[in-house]
Amino acid sequence: MSTPRDDPMTEAERAERERALLAERAERSRGLELRWPEVTTSAPDVDALAVDVVNVGERRWDPTGSAFHAVALLRPESDPDASKGFFFGFVAGSSPAVALDPGEYARVTARIDANHWRDLSPGRYLVDAALAVLDVRTASPFAIELSAEQIAAHQPRFRHAPPPPPAGERTAAARERATMLRTMIAAAERSHEVLDLVRQQPTEQEALVAIADLLECDETGARAVHSTSLLRFSPSSLARMRLELEELEQRLRSAEG
Incomplete structure (x- = not known):
């Protein structure tokens, strides 16, 4: 042996x-789009960025074991050609995927990886969203301003927390x-x-x-x-x-x- x-x-x-x-991932994603709703682009909440999973296809989309696990992707507005994977990281938690008929949508939350807040500096960023399991991403980003206060509020709660x-x-x-x-x-x-x-x-x-x-x-x-x-x-x-x-x-x- x-x-x-x-x-x-x-x-x-x-x-x-x-x-x-x-x-296989592309086939399971067929017919889906991610869209930023007006409520997000007009008054974004950095702790809960709402994004819509929309069925733009001609037939019902069935989950078949998938989940709507949305992450927010940030890149500096001053460098729009930066990798769209910039500041990408794993974010725990997901929403159960639901069947969507043509034209229907499900609103889920895209979150910024907590570990990346320590690397951010005040300024304007372009925000994309992606479903980590499915091959779906927003067609275009929106701009967001991050202040020093917002960034400080998301730093580790313990001063001596070990670095990643x-x-x-x-x-x-x-x-x-x-x-x-x-x-x-x-x-x-x-x-x-x-x-x-x-x-x-x-x-x-x-x-x-x-x-x-x-x-x-x-x-x-x-x-x-x-x-x-x-x-x-x-x-x-x-x-x-x-x-x-x-x-x-x-x-x-x-x-x-």
């Missing part, structure tokens, strides 16, 4: 999987988490095979090797699967893991773009 694989996927396989995920880890460390941690999520999702989707394999192996080490072979993961991933609770294989847990993985992949594309 072979040993656990450290790098189960080739670069070509990763690229093909990435293309498939992008195509360097960007490189955050990206590496996100990649590791994404790899683990892919392994756990594969295990959940093939839970009956995983359980049968474990029952057939006389020792824990042989069970780990068998899991690694089945799921094409490394030993760390195999150990996580072997020790996980069966509750992680439930449909609701599987849906949450898929959502988290999609969000992580979106963050990684923004960081690497």
Whole structure:
């Protein structure tokens, strides 16, 4: 029996999987647009930027497990050509996605990542919004003025709060988490095979090797699967893991773009 694989996927396989995920996300996003309502552009609340998810297609849009997880993207008005991923970060919380008939919309909240307030300086910014899981973004931004008082009010409450880890460390941690999520999702989707394999192996080490072979993961991933609770294989847990993985992949594309 072979040993656990450290790098189960080739670069070509990763690229093909990435293309498939992008195509799937684009298909799930078909017919949707994000629009800033007048209530936001005329009197923006930086803690709750309302944005509308509008079905501009010709048929009903169904969620199929997606969530409306909106984030606000800021870039200095003085540098409008700056990356639209500027100040992009993960923001906890999302609104359950709902079915939308043609012309219907759902109003959700786009939030600024709390960790980015420490990097802002007073001035004018262009604000875009994006759905972190779906491939949907506002067609155009609106301008907002951030004062020193607003920025100070959003700084960490504790003076000695540790600074966030360097960007490189955050990206590496996100990649590791994404790899683990892919392994756990594969295990959940093939839970009956995983359980049968474990029952057939006389020792824990042989069970780990068998899991690694089945799921094409490394030993760390195999150990996580072997020790996980069966509750992680439930449909609701599987849906949450898929959502988290999609969000992580979106963050990684923004960081690497």
